[in-house]
Amino acid sequence: xxxxxxxxxxxxxxxxxxxxxxxxxxxxxxxxxxxxxxxxxxxxxxxxxxxxxxxxxxxxxxxxxxxxxxxxxxxxxxxxxxxxxxxxxxxxxxxxxxxxxxxxxxxxxxxxxxxxxxxxxxxxxxxxxxxxxxxxxxxxxxxxxxxxxxxxxxxxxxxxxxxxxxxxxxxxxxxxxxxxxxxxxxxxxxxxxxxxxxxxxxxxxxxxxxxxxxxxxxxxxxxxxxxxxxxxxxxxxxxxxxxxxxxxx
Amino acid sequence: xxxxxxxxxxxxxxxxxxxxxxxxxxxxxxxxxxxxxxxxxxxxxxxxxxxxxxxxxxxxxxxxxxxxxxxxxxxxxxxxxxxxxxxxxxxxxxxxxxxxxxxxxxxxxxxxxxxxxxxxxxxxxxxxxxxxxxxxxxxxxxxxxxxxxxxxxxxxxxxxxxxxxxxxxxxxxxxxxxxxxxxxxxxxxxxxxxxxxxxxxxxxxxxxxxxxxxxxxxxxxxxxxxxxxxxxxxxxxxxxxxxxxxxxxxxxxxxxxxxxxxxxxxxxxxxxxxxxxxxxxxxxxxxx
Numbered sequence: 037x038x039x040x041x042x043x044x045x046x047x048x049x050x051x052x053x054x055x056x057x058x059x060x061x062x063x064x065x066x067x068x069x070x071x072x073x074x075x076x077x078x079x080x081x082x083x084x085x086x087x088x089x090x091x092x093x094x095x096x097x098x099x100x101x102x103x104x105x106x107x108x109x110x111x112x113x114x115x116x117x118x119x120x121x122x123x124x125x126x127x128x129x130x131x132x133x134x135x136x137x138x139x140x141x142x143x144x145x146x147x148x149x150x151x152x153x154x155x156x157x158x159x160x161x162x163x164x165x166x167x168x169x170x171x172x173x174x175x176x177x178x179x180x181x182x183x184x185x186x187x188x189x190x191x192x193x194x195x196x197x198x199x200x201x202x203x204x205x206x207x208x209x210x211x212x213x214x215x216x217x218x219x220x221x222x223x224x225x226x227x228x229x230x231x232x233x234x235x236x237x238x239x240x241x242x243x244x245x246x247x248x249x250x251x252x253x254x255x256x257x258x259x260x261x262x263x264x265x266x267x268x269x270x271x272x273x274x275x276x277x278x279x280x281x282x283x284x285x
Numbered sequence: 286x287x288x289x290x291x292x293x294x295x296x297x298x299x300x301x302x303x304x305x306x307x308x309x310x311x312x313x314x315x316x317x318x319x320x321x322x323x324x325x326x327x328x329x330x331x332x333x334x335x336x337x338x339x340x341x342x343x344x345x346x347x348x349x350x351x352x353x354x355x356x357x358x359x360x361x362x363x364x365x366x367x368x369x370x371x372x373x374x375x376x377x378x379x380x381x382x383x384x385x386x387x388x389x390x391x392x393x394x395x396x397x398x399x400x401x402x403x404x405x406x407x408x409x410x411x412x413x414x415x416x417x418x419x420x421x422x423x424x425x426x427x428x429x430x431x432x433x434x435x436x437x438x439x440x441x442x443x444x445x446x447x448x449x450x451x452x453x454x455x456x457x458x459x460x461x462x463x464x465x466x467x468x469x470x471x472x473x474x475x476x477x478x479x480x481x482x483x484x485x486x487x488x489x490x491x492x493x494x495x496x497x498x499x500x501x502x503x504x505x506x507x508x509x510x511x512x513x514x515x516x517x518x519x520x521x522x523x524x525x526x527x528x529x530x531x532x533x534x535x536x537x538x539x540x541x542x543x544x545x546x547x548x549x550x551x552x553x554x555x556x557x558x559x560x561x562x563x564x565x566x567x568x569x570x571x572x573x
Contacts, residue, residue, distance in 0.1 A: 124372070
């Protein structure tokens, strides 16, 4: 067991070295979009809107934290893995070493988790200042942690599957960008027709956003959504393992 | 003689294409083995199978007595691999890359530090240890790749086209390093496009063509089979013809009987390039 932890840390270590050297620029870049959303939607478009007694700013901040956890964790694990695998070819060093595929997958996901948490906590700090009603409970921390890990795992899967920069860009534009806007981050899904609402529940960010919002605003917690979200994480992990195993066939 | 690599009927197919076909090959412990062939001949696929990156379709490979599929972890502990392209993390320093490799191979902290310092000195990179990889010259990058692959003290080192893109001075320096590693006990499996590199370094060479091993012996024995003396003749400045002879007397006799329109005649020792061209019908490095 200790060996597995050591192996996971060995895989993570190399990405932590990179982060240590570039932490400030990494953090600043990852905060630009969420802060723009906060200003544009929270203060601009949404001022005066109210959801069942909850002000729009209070409503949207958990959603923006959810999408920050998604985008930063996803890119944190996918982009470096993609570069290491296809351009630096340094990923082969992991494959030719005596550490398990499990350790490689988890180690590569952990850098996404670290980067996602770093950015999400920064946005959370801004959010708590702007909207003191937000509750940072252990449940909120658990959901945030889970959200970062699940999207980091998605990043690992995509980093392993996509073989060109173009394919990475296409995935971001066709999947990640629509998910950013359609997953109940900026509006309540209750406003939508039932069929569309059901369709949007196939997006993992919908579950992350709903769970984070409920935890932050002290609303009834959607445990079913949270379990479904964990299911997405498990699915991404299993797929990553299969892809990595097949890569040596 | 102890065999370090043994392949039996090794075959690797991609769809209908057989990249390697029934390869039977032995590499002796302690030798520098040269693996030659045109581009696409199956050299890199063979290395990928031997280094556990790809599974064979059929047949087997044993390295140091261990099967590369069933006992891949044991094989991985025995081998170091330097790929043709730079495979270091260019966002890290030389020392960090070495530390990463050492961590992946479970080398403990104090041992790791000691080995890294020793190896940096071994390849004369101590003063560049904390330089980012991208700032190094081509020769230094290659030495950094080699030294990173040595941190777990492998018994066998795979070098895939190690001197491609290097200038003559950097290439010779790398040859010295390969010789030193070999004399210190490391078995070396080397692919190269440079015939003079194979002649300078390898005790035995194998020639691959269309996924099959078509020649395997010492450079001298391969030359003997072809003829130790080569006669090049050029008629009307069009195409050079090559003839091979067992000795200089036979070659001289042949030249004396050539027709008078043959203007350019060269008599020289044959080399591995002659062997390669005769065996494959191609120059080294040609695409198939």
